[in-house]
Amino acid sequence: MHMGHMDDTIDLESDEEVPFSSSQASNKPRSFDFEASRVVPHAKFTWKFIKQIRNGPLMSIYIVLIKAKINVLLPFGPLAILMHYLTGKHGWVFFFSLLGITPLAERLGYATEQLTFYTGPTLGGLLNATFGNATEMIISIYALRKGMTRVVKQSLLGSILSNMLLVLGCAFLSGGLTNRDKVQRFNKAAAAVNSGLLLMAVMCILFPAVLHFTHTELHTGESELYLSRFSSCIMLVAYASYLFFQLRSQQNTHDLVGEVPTEEERNSNVESSEEEEVPEITQLESMVWLGILTLWISLLSGYLVDAIQGASDSWNLPLSFISVIILPIVGNAAEHASAIMFAVKDKLDITLGVAIGSSTQISMFVIPFCVVVGWCMGKPMDLNFQLFETASLFITVLVVSFLLQDGTSNYFKGLMLILSYLIVAASFFVHVDITNDDA
Template structure:
């Protein structure tokens, strides 16, 4: 009789343990003194199943922005069932937004395992993965101007809108004093951005002054040579930042107010998913963004006609806002936590990578594909980038930030957005 009671009790305990296993990953561990455990293969499969459910819940259901995920499949259905390119474009744009944010989250989780050096590089690379995928699809379809304008828009969005919102939010929260950041790192990034402007300016000036040795060929040859030089410069910058002068990029020790702590949020946080889960989610999200990017690029021209919007406005303003969703949220969050060095690394660092790596990389990829992708971004776009870099460089030279500087950057972005809303590409006859 005693034996039967013990067996009944152990079965009820096992049922409770199996229920708890789906709620907490720690409950999947077995005890060496539990003689009533089921067989090891069943226990292992239950643990894997529960861990898979937990990973899916964290990545796909935990964030509120994932409510927009059904817009992606809806865009694909509309593309095949109707010819409403405007709705296909809008739904694709909305559907990519949570994917870009989740891609940034998975990269952040992966950085916990790789360390700060490799993690910083992964954050910079996968943070711009959406722009790169959209650019490669557009380049494959011969939409060179869309590639140029979307990448230009990503730089403008990061430097004006993302950085402006971060400065504004951080300045409002910490309104009693100016926030400070590492001025030396900001100066290096400003110098790289000015070098990128120089690389974009010479092909445009060469074209519009009619001083080419061979019309149409010299600017492409110059663009390809300059792109290789810019890639070398960016590789040298990575070595400088991550290896030889790593100490120069350490955050400034800020004086804390009374009653506040000096805890680094990255020190107390722990990864929510494992290393291999982060790698698998990165692959899944990248593939899904690639699929939606194809439908998005195909619908751009039709959306421009149905929505009565210039293609330049769609490429420079709308596409980058979606691609920079992850950077935007991260930059504002770290600015509110008074971590402006990380904010600068997200916003200005992303602009530096796009200008010194993604744009030259697209030129080289176009060279391989046989597409005449060059660095001639036209005079209007090049002048806009040059003025933007100057404005941001002047605001960063003091090494301080406040809400007024953020407001100036946001208002400057509104001027840029309005300019591209009334701008159209000149025809070849006008050139």
């Protein structure tokens, strides 16, 4: 019996001699393999799907269209289009178009920033110069096609005034109140270069207006336009030279001057290297999003321009006030938030790059670009912004240049800039624009 028990044990462990034991032994592994084939491949498929979401287009859609809090305003774009075709109420169409364009402008800047991670500083600077004010350029081109040259001039003027007074003022005020225990400083050389370019832009805009109002044109009605086109070409050359200077020459500023970095600068460089950012989307995704967002902004800009005159009539507001004050405030909302954020973090050089750099781009690139585009379209777009608007720009550039000359910032300077913007806004509220749209 004992030997039989041994044989039974051996037979149970053998796969060849005992058929019953063989089937029983083979059933157990098959049952286990069947369960594994149901569970393990499913787990691998789930993990692979999760990785695809993390690294694929779905994650890109989440980052660009959902992650940012400002994206809650995205539905107002389609709503503006529906209001245009269903109700025809221009006031609501204009308002919803503004709200819909605001997050698109911010996301366009984000996509440009992501693309600069792959292109390097030189090409990245050119991309920022091109897409930094893409919203203003698109709106201006649509308005030019409609022959609304006054809207183009006033909206671009309003962007300059808003960036230099409101955006920079709020940034200085927030940064000064947050960092009250120390003096905030920025690069005086960069501020001086931007101030010089802004004064050059004022000079180019001032001469056609003076020529017009003094009635000293050689060819009445033509000399002003020819001077504007010639000055615009000179401004574009100057801006291209400025980009070359910023992206090439200024990289070796410390070497040329012979300055030795201080201990604080070394510490700040170490901190910036430790906080080095990495791109969140790929290069191809950045380029695709740039195209999509630009097309969507172009579509909404058409409805915005069509509704601006109706909004002025329905709201009983001067068209100049809407063009100079309301339109730029909403269009510069993203720049406003980023400038304040960098000022609070005591990164005033970036704040000046956002506020003053954007004003320089508009005055030296966008405005002459619109003159050249109007030239190609056969539209009489010139640099004559009329006397009231030119005086506002001239005084604003003088005030800001004076406040930036010492290279320091505090909350009182910010308050002065904000109060100055309120004066400008009140002036345009009571200002009556006697010129026509095609003047």
